[in-house]
Amino acid sequence: MTVGQKLPHDAAWMHVSGNARYVDDIPVPDNCLHLAFGLSTIAHGHILSMNIDAVRAAPGVVNVLTADDLPGANDVSPSAHDEPLLSDGSVHYVGQPLFLVLATSHLAARKAARLAKVQYREKKPILSFDDAIAADTCFEKPLQFLKGTPEVAIARAAHRVEGRIEMGGQEHFYLEGQVSLAMPQEGGDMLVHASTQHPTEIQHKVAEALDVPFNAVRVEIRRMGGGFGGKESQGNALAVSCAVAAQLTGKPCKMRYDRDDDMIITGKRHEFRIDYQAGFDEDGRLEGVTFTQFARCGWAQDLSIPVADRAMLHADNAYNLPHARIVSHRLKTNTVSNTAYRGFGGPQGVVGIERVMDHIAHALGKDPADVRKINYYQSYTAKTGETTPYHMEVTDSVIHEISDELLKSSDYVARREAVKIFNERNPILKRGIAITPVKFGISFTLTHLNQAGALVHVYADGSIQLNHGGTEMGQGLFTKVAQVAADTFGVGMDRVKITATDTGKVPNTSATAASSGSDLNGMAVRAACDQIRNRLVNFV
Structure with missing residues (x-):
């Protein structure tokens, strides 16, 4: 069995020795x-x-x-x-x-x-959030998710906070x-x-x-x-x-x-501005919240629309929002066209609700971990029928179980007390500690992209060559996919060779993105290997 084993990256020795060939290393005439x-x-x-x-x-x-x-x-x-x-x-x-x-x-x-x-x-360039908002330069009309009556819930709440958070861009480097x-x-x-x-x-x-x-x-x-x-x-x-x-x-x-x-x-991570209002009770439990998200997309669409969509889809993170309004503005500016970046808008959406949790904790003088916990989606065992702001029922949440285990294993309470004592004794240098959940949607929101293909050869000497549509960028995808092939055929990893990703071998592929490369391409390889193995069984 090779699946589940901790194996070195297939090209690790080439990386450290300088023998790994990249595009700029290919000999040219x-x-x-x-x-x-x-x-x-x-x-x-x-x-x-x-x-x-x-x-x-x-x-x-x-x-x-x-x-x-x-x-x-x-x-x-x-x-x-x-x-x-x-x-x-x-x-x-x-x-x-x-x-x-x-x-x-x-x-x-x-x-x-x-x-x-x-x-x-x-011509006068439109560069900032304020410039774009004033000029009303957007790629499309604002998109909205609505659940319940958030403004009414906020008005009736015992406590309210409001604010703004801005996130800058990031170079991929x-x-x-x-x-x-x-x-x-x-x-x-x-x-x-x-x-x-x-x-x-x-x-x-x-x-x-x-x-x-x-x-x-x-x-x-x-x-x-x-x-x-x-x-x-x-x-x-x-x-x-x-x-x-x-x-x-x-x-x-x-x-x-x-x-x-x-x-x-080249484009960067999308800059975001998020304005929020929230109403909550004495314990910090959210009763209503509104988010207005502004994404600075740059001069061309690139992938900004799905990035902004995913920021909306992650605006709840791991929390039940009983009444919520999320509005997204996709701003066009005279800056480089921003593009895909690890998380694809999800981190920006998560940061918005996490800012709200910290703001509530500060307003009530509570430990932010306690405020977060009281707002988590209920455990899947409770079967409460809670839904996201986009009306999807949450049926498999384990955030309570994970959070309890991590708080205990990290000795969070004692370490937080130590931080408090340190900060009281030091007027300049300060420390902090936090535990933050993440609910992240794996796979493409454009669902037809969630597919992959593979080409597998078994040679007369029993060696195996395989090709798939995923690309290797250091994450170890090729090693994981080779493990699937070796496991399916019941052979060692030394019998499997993966070749360069090639549109002439596996066509019409999706990007290696959305945290889906191993799942999609691994299952494509498994399906191909299963077919060949079954043919061999029938033959021999």
């Missing part, structure tokens, strides 16, 4: 071209003129492409078709790609990209930056090596940009040096750029962002 974007220097406006003569004349430059030179769709968005690869004349944020430099070296491309002379007609390599193949086909959590999306965007069918594009990724959601859609621009340049020149083309460009061009 001498004629490989290197790409870099020329970036906007203003946040909002229109391009009046763009002189790129000096760029073209720079040492090592082979060509410079603008939006007019693209053979197919000028779009790298994951869904809304609102994110051009190269500016169509409008500028929406500082760092927006305006043109693409093709050069004989990475450094030559970067240096040349800074030589353009661009004149703009600037994966160790391996964004990078892609495109290799033109015979018959107009294209092979793309990309550091991506979503090879199928890269395949689709490249095919659309080249104006070819999906079957003409193959995307391969063996591993990423970290992703955290930042490589779910943000790699599209690099892959499309490389493929377009490779098609036009007939040469391999590679593009990687240096860290400064990466941090300027």
Whole structure:
């Protein structure tokens, strides 16, 4: 039995020895071209003129492409078709790609990209929450969850609090930056090596940009040096750029962002502002609560709509809200388009209700752990029929049991008392301690994405090779999936080899995201192995 065993990461020895191969390590022919974007220097406006003569004349430059030179769709968005690869004349944020430099070296491309002379007609940018609210710039009308009559419940409550909490963005800072390599193949086909959590999306965007069918594009990724959601859609621009340049020149083309460009061009975690009102009784039990969530999405939709949706879905966290109103505003601003980030909006929603719990505890002078506990969803054994703000019955809560065990095993009460004594004796340095629950929804809210595929080969010598649609970014997915295959066939892990994720082997995959990679791809591998094992049993 291999499932459940603690095994080392399949590539751990390669990681520590420097033998693990990432996209930027793939050997390329001498004629490989290197790409870099020329970036906007203003946040909002229109391009009046763009002189790129000096760029073209720079040492090592082979060509410079603008939006007019693209053979197919000028779009790298994951869904809304609102994110051009190269500016169509409008500028929406500082760092927006305006043109693409093709050069004989990475450094030559970067240096040349800074030589353009661009004149703009600037417009006042919308940057902050307040700017966007005042201008009413949203991607869609506000969305609302309503349960009961929260305003009435709050008005009748013995105690009330209200406030606001703001959460800033966050850079993914994966160790391996964004990078892609495109290799033109015979018959107009294209092979793309990309550091991506979503090879199928890269395949689709490249095919659309080249104006070819999906079957003409193959995307391969063996591993990423970290992703955290930042490589779910943000790699599209690099892959499309490389493929377009490779098609036009007939040469391999590679593009990687240096860290400064990466941090300027790519999206971050969504900034949130949450306004709240809450009414509660003498014990701290919530009677009614309202949340108004504002998500600063940036200039294009990217994945902001489902991110904001998930923030709403997690606004209750592990607490029963008898009367609740949750309103979400998805604000459009002249900033980089924010994107997927670990938790995908869930952490922002959780922070809102946790702020309310702390505010209630402070107002009543109670231990926040006690306030949290009194508001938890009841245990599944109680069968109370409690529902979430989106009217889903909670049938499997074990938060009381988990919380009681953790409070005891962590010696919370004694440690909190020690913190109190320390703080009384120290006027400057302070300590704190807290226990905070998390109810997190695993899997995609767009339910048809909760699927996976696998390809398994059993060779004549008994060795096994398998491929699946998930991507490895350091989380150990390949090891876990190999354990499933070894367990199903009843062999050791040494008999199983996993190959690079490849759209030519397993097509139409979902992104490796939503904490679902092991479950979905593991079960796909198990289903494939079961079929082969049953055939072997019938045969022998």
